[in-house]
Amino acid sequence: MTKPLRLVVTNPRMRSGTAIPLAWATQLGPFTAWLRAGHRSERTIYLRTYHLRRFADETRVDPFDVTTEVLVDHLGSRAWSKTTRHSIRASLRVFYGWAHATGRMMTNPAHLLPTFSPPLGQPRPAPASALAAGRATGDPRVRLMVELAATVGMRCGEVAHAHTSDLRETLDGWSLLIHGKGSKLRTVPLNPGLAVTLRALPRGYLFPGQVDGHLSASYVSKLVSAALPDGWTAHTLRHRFASASYSADRDIRAVQLLLGHASVATTQVYTAVPDDALRRAVAAAA
Known part of the structure; x- marks a missing residue:
């Protein structure tokens, strides 16, 4: 043949x-x-x-x-x-x-493939020690990446695409317009210190590079992972942001909006239930 x-x-x-x-x-x-x-x-x-x-x-x-x-x-x-x-x-x-x-095949051979549910993820927030290590790195560019993941909850692709023109001033302070997955936009408030840092940057992409003028998401991920202890990544910093945000008011809808999730069910995978809430629940049953 x-x-x-x-x-x-x-x-x-x-x-x-x-x-x-x-x-x-x-x-x-x-x-x-x-x-x-x-x-x-x-x-x-x-x-x-x-x-x-x-x-x-x-x-x-x-x-x-x-x-x-x-x-x-x-x-x-x-x-x-x-x-x-x-x-x-x-x-x-x-x-x-x-x-x-589209008529390319008379039948669909994938139609009868066995079905199964994807595994449910578990929250894995990076600990304070991992965040401290990331903030201590000698590269100021990577320190800023760590800060955006940990205190704004940005994905690596969102960090890579961030531009100074995305800064927004509101009555309550400065915020950042984030270009999320599927071209979805969301605005997340910035803490005052981070706002000062971003406003002082030269106009343009926060992380200039060779991919349409900015670094690639994969390179951002690589840099952040290298700055963190083994086993912790930019994504676990995003989990940390989600869990800390949830701990503030126990408002899962607010966390959903901050993370840019289409479903609260996805947000629940990112948010670890605070230990004190679990202890109070056990104490109430005693």
Whole structure:
């Protein structure tokens, strides 16, 4: 049997020279355009196409020759975490739903894939010692990244995109307009000290770089993780912000707005219940 023509497609986040069949390469373009037309974020588009490229490279089956059995074998024969398996399953379902809806396939081989719920996350706020270590780093740029994650609750991508023009003055003080996931905007108040620091910066991106004029989210994440003790990341600083904010008034809706979550259920994953609340609950039952 003649082997399918191979097209080398490289991506800076993938292993160099990853090769996928030409049949796949010609379909990923229209699929990506369809995702953008649906206003999917660039991060989501990257994740979906990354999963599909890996699937194509590992199975070597043309996209419209794929059967449910091929998909099940791909999902069931690898030692992935439940979170990873759930994400890859979602990418395959979206792609084959698109292929079926647009007439590229008469059936949808992903329609009958086994269902399962993603694992429930647990709050993991960085401790005070981790925050202190981040604030003690010798690089002022990284110290500011740590501060934005820990006291404003910003994601790495939001930190990377922050611009001095996003500063807003209100009757109550200074706030920062944050460009969140899915092009959603939110405004978060700044503590006075951080506001002074940001206002003193030169006009432009807070962290200039080579990606559209600013650093990439992955590089921000790498820098912050390197400044923190082992096991703690920028994301755990965001968890710390969520948990501390919740402790102030026990207002989960306020924390949801500060974090930019679409659902309170997601916010609950970020907010650790204060120890004193647990102790009071136990004492009340005694």
